[in-house]
Amino acid sequence: MKNRLNILVFVLLLAAGLLLSVVFSRITLPGASRPAGQNSGGQVAIPQRIVCMSPSITEIVFALGSEDRVVGVSNFCHYPPEAKQKPKLGGFLNPNFEQLIALEPDMVIVQGVSEKITQFCQQEDIELLKVRVDSVENICKDIEVLGRKLGCPERGKQLSFEISGALDDIKKRLAKCKPRKVFFSLYRTTGSMSGLTTIGADTFVSELISFCGGENIFNDVAIRYPQISKESLLKRAPQIIIEPIAPENLSLQYREQVIGDWRDFFAGVSDEELRIYLPTSEVLLIPGPRIVEAAAMLAKMIHPEVFGEIRFAPADDPKGQSEVPGEL
Amino acid sequence: MTELLTRKKFLTAIFCYLVLTVIVLSLTPFVGSENLDESVIYRELTSGTSADWSGDTRIFVSQRIPRVLLGFLIGGSLALVGSVFQVIFRNPLASPATLGVTAGGAVGAVLAISVPALAFQIGPISTVQLFSLAGSAATMFFIYLMARRPQGLSMNTLLLAGVTVGILAAAVSQLIRYLANPQLLMAMDRWLMGGLDVIGYQQLGALMPMLLPGAGLLFLQLNNLNHLSLGSEMARGHGVDVGSVQRCCFVGGTLVTAAAVSLAGPIAFVGLVVPHIVRLVSGYDHRIVLPGAFLAGGSLLAACDCLARTIVAPTEMPVGIITAIIGGPFFILLLLRGK
Numbered sequence: 001m002k003n004r005l006n007i008l009v010f011v012l013l014l015a016a017g018l019l020l021s022v023v024f025s026r027i028t029l030p031g032a033s034r035p036a037g038q039n040s041g042g043q044v045a046i047p048q049r050i051v052c053m054s055p056s057i058t059e060i061v062f063a064l065g066s067e068d069r070v071v072g073v074s075n076f077c078h079y080p081p082e083a084k085q086k087p088k089l090g091g092f093l094n095p096n097f098e099q100l101i102a103l104e105p106d107m108v109i110v111q112g113v114s115e116k117i118t119q120f121c122q123q124e125d126i127e128l129l130k131v132r133v134d135s136v137e138n139i140c141k142d143i144e145v146l147g148r149k150l151g152c153p154e155r156g157k158q159l160s161f162e163i164s165g166a167l168d169d170i171k172k173r174l175a176k177c178k179p180r181k182v183f184f185s186l187y188r189t190t191g192s193m194s195g196l197t198t199i200g201a202d203t204f205v206s207e208l209i210s211f212c213g214g215e216n217i218f219n220d221v222a223i224r225y226p227q228i229s230k231e232s233l234l235k236r237a238p239q240i241i242i243e244p245i246a247p248e249n250l251s252l253q254y255r256e257q258v259i260g261d262w263r264d265f266f267a268g269v270s271d272e273e274l275r276i277y278l279p280t281s282e283v284l285l286i287p288g289p290r291i292v293e294a295a296a297m298l299a300k301m302i303h304p305e306v307f308g309e310i311r312f313a314p315a316d317d318p319k320g321q322s323e324v325p326g327e328l
Numbered sequence: 329m330t331e332l333l334t335r336k337k338f339l340t341a342i343f344c345y346l347v348l349t350v351i352v353l354s355l356t357p358f359v360g361s362e363n364l365d366e367s368v369i370y371r372e373l374t375s376g377t378s379a380d381w382s383g384d385t386r387i388f389v390s391q392r393i394p395r396v397l398l399g400f401l402i403g404g405s406l407a408l409v410g411s412v413f414q415v416i417f418r419n420p421l422a423s424p425a426t427l428g429v430t431a432g433g434a435v436g437a438v439l440a441i442s443v444p445a446l447a448f449q450i451g452p453i454s455t456v457q458l459f460s461l462a463g464s465a466a467t468m469f470f471i472y473l474m475a476r477r478p479q480g481l482s483m484n485t486l487l488l489a490g491v492t493v494g495i496l497a498a499a500v501s502q503l504i505r506y507l508a509n510p511q512l513l514m515a516m517d518r519w520l521m522g523g524l525d526v527i528g529y530q531q532l533g534a535l536m537p538m539l540l541p542g543a544g545l546l547f548l549q550l551n552n553l554n555h556l557s558l559g560s561e562m563a564r565g566h567g568v569d570v571g572s573v574q575r576c577c578f579v580g581g582t583l584v585t586a587a588a589v590s591l592a593g594p595i596a597f598v599g600l601v602v603p604h605i606v607r608l609v610s611g612y613d614h615r616i617v618l619p620g621a622f623l624a625g626g627s628l629l630a631a632c633d634c635l636a637r638t639i640v641a642p643t644e645m646p647v648g649i650i651t652a653i654i655g656g657p658f659f660i661l662l663l664l665r666g667k
Contacts, residue, residue, distance in 0.1 A: 003569075006548060006576050013544040017537035024533025093518050094644055097525065098362045101387045113444055115454050116525065123390065123528045225509055 046151035047107035047127065051100065053092050054111040056133050058083050059288035060143055061109070063159055066150045071103045079282070079290075092117075109146070133287040136207050140164055143289065159289060166292040167211050170299050173306060174213035180302050182214040183238035186225060190258060193265055197227045204287045205294075212299040213306075214240065230265075240275050240302055247280040277301045277310070332554070333613045341610040345623040352627040353400060356634040357392040361644075364388055390528055398526045398535075399633040399647070400626035402588045403598050405539060407625020409581040411603030411617050412546050415553050416577045417487050423600035424585040426487065427471060427578075428494030429464045433589040435497045435504070436463025438516050442508040453534050456519070457590040461538075464586030467493055472578065480571025481578060483560075521646035522593035524633050531591055538587035545580030546618065549573050553614040597652045598625050601659045608662045628655065 051072040052058040058077040061070055067082060072089045087103060090096040092110065097120055100108075108121055109129045121128035129149060131142040140160040147156015184205060187197040199206050201219040209216050217236040218228060241262055245254070255278055262276050279301075283294040300310040333341065358366060364384040372385045381389070406424050413422040424430060436459035440446050446455045471493055475486035505516055526532065552573040555563040560570045588595075602625040603617065610616050632650040639645065 003572055006545060006572070009544050009548055010541045013541040014537060017540035020536040020540070021533035024529040024536070027529045090644070093515055094523075094525070096361055096644070098360055098387045098391050101391065102362050102383050104383060115456070119454075119528070119530075124386075223509065227506075 047105075047149070049103065049105045049107070050150070051089060051103065051105040051108045052077065053089070053095065053109060053114075053117065055079065055282075055286050056139075056288035057109045057111055057131060057146075059286065059290060060131075060133075060146055061150065063289040064143070064147055064150055064152050064155050066152065069150070071105055072100070079286075095120075107149070133204075134202075135204050136164075136167065136211070136291065139204065139287050139291060163289065163292055167208075167295055170213075170295055171211055174299070174303060177213045177303055177306065179210070179213055179215040180239045181217050181237065182209050182240045182242060182302060183217050183233065183236075184209065185241060185243035188243075190254075191261065193230050193261070195227060196230060196233065197225055200224050200226050204291065205284060208291060208295050208298055209302070212295055212302050214298065214302040234266075237269075239273065240277070242277050242279065242284075242298075242301060244284050245278050245280055275301070333611055333616055337611075338613070338616055341616050342619060344610075345620050349400075349623045349627050352631050353396060356396045356399075356630050357388060359634050360387075360392055360637055362387060364392075394526050394529050394532055395524055395633065395637075396630050398532055398591065399524050399630040401532070401535060401539065402524070402592045402595065402626075403602075403629025404622040404626030405543065405584045405588045406595065406599035406629075407602035407606075407621040408543060408546055408618060409584050410599035410625075411606070411614075411621040412549070412553065412577050412581055414603055415557050415614065416574055417483055418557075418559075419487065420604065421600070422487070423596075424581065424588070425494070425594065425596065425599065427490035427582060427585075428467045428492075428497055429490075429582050429585045430589050430594045431494040431497035431501070432467030433460040433464040433586060434520060434594060435500045436460040437519050437590075437593070438501045438504045438508075439463075441512055441515050441519060442504050444512070457531075457534065460590035461586055463497070464582070464589060467497060468582045468586070481574045483574065486578065518646070519593050522595035522648040523644070523646050524592050524629075524636075525644070526591075535587050535591055538583045542580040542583030542587065543622075545576045546584070549576055549580075550615045550618055553577075553618070557612070557614065592647075595629070595648045595651065597648065597655055598629055601655050602628060605655075605659060605662060 048069055049071045050061060050066065050069050052061055052070060053074050055074070055077045058070070058073045059079055061067065062080050062083060067080075070083075070086055072087045073083055074095075075088045075091055077083045077086070087099065089099055089103075092112070092114055095117060097116075100120070101124065105126055107127045107129060108117060109131060110117055111131055111133055113130070118128060120126075129146075131146065132138045133142050140163055143160045143163070144153070144156045147153045147159070150156075184199050185196065186199055187195060189195050198218050199216060200221040200223050201216065202222065202224050206216040206219055210219075217238050218226065218232075221228070243258060243262075245258065258278055259276050262274075266274055279297060281293075281297065283290045284297065296307075297310060300307045304310070358364065362384075364387060368382060369385045369388050372381050373389075409424040410422070413424065413426060414420055417426070419426075437456050440456040440459035446459075471486060471489040472481075474489040475481045475483075501520075505513060508516065552563070552568050555566045555568045556570065556573060563570050563573075585599075603621045606617055606620040606624055610620055629647065629651065632654060633647045635654075636645045636647040636650045
């Protein structure tokens with residue numbers, strides 16, 4: 001008897017739950033009220049209120065000259081300096097949706113896939129533009145796509161042309177040089193070599209390294225950011241180690257410790273055979289219009305005999321020894 | 329010995345919990361990272377069509393209300409399951425996470441996050457949710473098979489198997505995290521900290537087909553749980569079909585937990601401590617403990633989430649941190665006063 005009651009209640013409530021589920025999924029909320037001149041259905045003629053959810057997108061949109069139309073950026077967008085003045089919307093993973101509604105954007109641009117942002121834009125009837133910017137080719141393509149979408153196709157084409165031109169120049173000047181073996185250390189625990197993480201072939205930095213006359217020693221790894229074994233690193237004997245460090249960590253002492261770690265690890269290898277660079281600039285990690293700057297830095301690190309040694313800011317610089325990208 | 333409440337005391341207690349709930353549910357939608365103009369919202373909601381709503385009203389309807397409701401339902405469900413599990417396992421440390429269902433759900437979620445190509449939406453359910461549910465279901469079946477006996481479920485085996493499977497699942501999660509692309513680790517971390525950001529009402533809908541029947545099964549056991557809290561032999565003597573009660577509690581509890589975890593991730597503390605708070609405040613009669621825990625747990629989580637989305641605005645803090653920071657000292661205070 002009792003069991004039957006349990007089953008009956010269970011089935012009834014299950015049916016009620018399914019019904020409620022259908023009811024909830026039917027609730028449609030009104031989208032943002034659009035100013036006249038813009039068509040509905042998620043398509044916007046030319047967006048006037050843009051939200052950029054990653055640093056590379058912000059850099060591209062600013063470089064396209066559309067900064068006046070940017071109404072919000074992610075918390076991580078620090079460049080160009082004017083981007084810091086724009087309202088901050090949290091990160092890609094935890095955007096502040098309330099503020100996003102309040103800013104009334106007509107286009108949200110994201111890098112990669114975010115279920116939550118996708119759902120949000122569907123519900124609010126806001127055009128969502130996804131860019132990939134995961135390779136040099138895609139960076140140039142995405143710049144052109146953004147140029148078209150933002151109503152400045154010529155500027156987009158020109159910028160993309162400038163970038164590929166600058167990279168080709170570097171490549172040409174290095175045509176006769178032998179590629180040097182480069183290890184790019186993305187992450188490790190300072191003071192030890194644990195959690196040693198690098199970049200695989202399928203990354204724009206690996207691509208830039210080969211543009212600049214280098215060879216990523218782990219470009220046979222299909223994973224983008226593989227954690228690698230110390231044995232393989234020793235075996236592959238890099239000639240150049242590049243380990244970006246955050247500017248806020250930069251002190252002479254810290255720098256010496258990081259370099260010391262590498263010298264200890266490659267004990268017996270002379271300073272000439274293994275050069276170590278600790279760039280602080282974020283350009284190496286942001287796939288945007290500044291990859292030309294990043295390439296210039298990499299070229300100087302990998303082939304100083306062609307492009308000249310990378311210059312560092314004076315030692316009395318309060319931030320320590322920041323590198324000066326400069327011209328090639 | 330469970331002291332049963334008189335009708336008058338029962339009604340007073342329920343009334344108090346309801347008042348608490350109404351206060352929390354009516355105040356929290358007005359607090360958030362953005363300052364909303366209440367008079368505008370009231371005017372626009374009571375008159376005119378939804379097409380003319382201003383930004384404030386849209387934030388209120390599409391963000392605040394579903395989020396407060398979700399917080400309430402999830403907090404309530406976790407506390408409800410905790411209070412039931414503490415009785416059937418005769419263990420004050422039992423919580424919705426005890427049976428490993430949460431850890432199993434986490435494996436599914438972490439797996440779905442680790443393969444970005446899997447990110448798609450099926451009706452109101454996202455892949456992360458779906459995988460989380462699958463992980464919970466797998467755990468649930470596994471421990472059910474292990475604990476099944478001819479005369480019912482072996483609570484002891486269930487408890488031990490649950491804890492062990494939980495540890496095993498945590499190891500699998502670690503393995504997936506170890507192998508995953510470091511860029512995705514942050515997304516996994518955020519999920520594992522638990523959170524209530526919800527967009528619109530669809531996700532609330534996705535919760536219902538599991539939450540309602542699960543909670544229904546648990547609420548049907550109110551009287552039986554009072555007998556069971558005296559021990560299963562005693563309960564059998566009172567004519568309670570102990571095996572059936574245990575099965576219902578197991579199925580209902582795991583269903584509700586799986587649904588809650590799939591949407592909000594593992595939110596610790598509410599399920600463990602709210603039942604104890606309710607027992608300390610209004611006594612051990614399960615006819616009041618269960619509804620009391622549901623209402624108080626829901627109110628606590630909705631209120632804590634209100635803080636989580638306000639104190640570090642415009643960003644948000646995982647709500648689990650707040651529930652533990654606020655609930656912990658409060659519970660210790662109650663324990664000290666009880667002494």
